[in-house]
Amino acid sequence: MYTAKVMEHFANPRNMGEIENASGVGTVGNAKCGDIMRMYLDIDDEGIIRDVKFKTFGCGAAVATSSMATELVKGKTIQEALQVTNKAVMEALDGLPPVKVHCSLLAEEAIHAALWDYAQKRGIQIEGLSQPKSDISEEEHVEQY
Secondary structure (H helix, E strand, O other), rough: OOHHHHHHHHHOOEOOOOOEEEEEEEEEEOOOOEEEEEEEEEEOOEEEEEEEEEEEEEOOOHHHHHHHHHHHHHEHHHHHHHHOOOOHHHHHHHOOOHHHHHHEEEEEHHHHHHHHHHHHOOOOOOOOOOOOOEEEOOOHHOOOO
């Protein structure tokens, strides 16, 4: 059963769409369930995320976690955005069913992938950021918890 917040973010997703000439774009997926999440970041010269958008192909939980993740990083610094974990996304949504936890992992990894793209475009390193995976598999999800 989904929480009211999950249903709200699924029915009325925040920040859906694309950003033209985005500072960073990250795409991740889960080959087993078929979810694909793309995150767009607009980062200013001070390293503040001024705008963020997403496009997600997947279940209601994937849409809801994408929506919540954008809300959690908007207006934040790069370092603050890097600290947004799948657990933070789940807590902000008042929880997810165990079989949908992987959606929150996709949201975390999509943020990291967009930040990685931003760093690559600018030729910089972001402390604490490693190259993201493009595919989050169920086996990894189980091993991490």
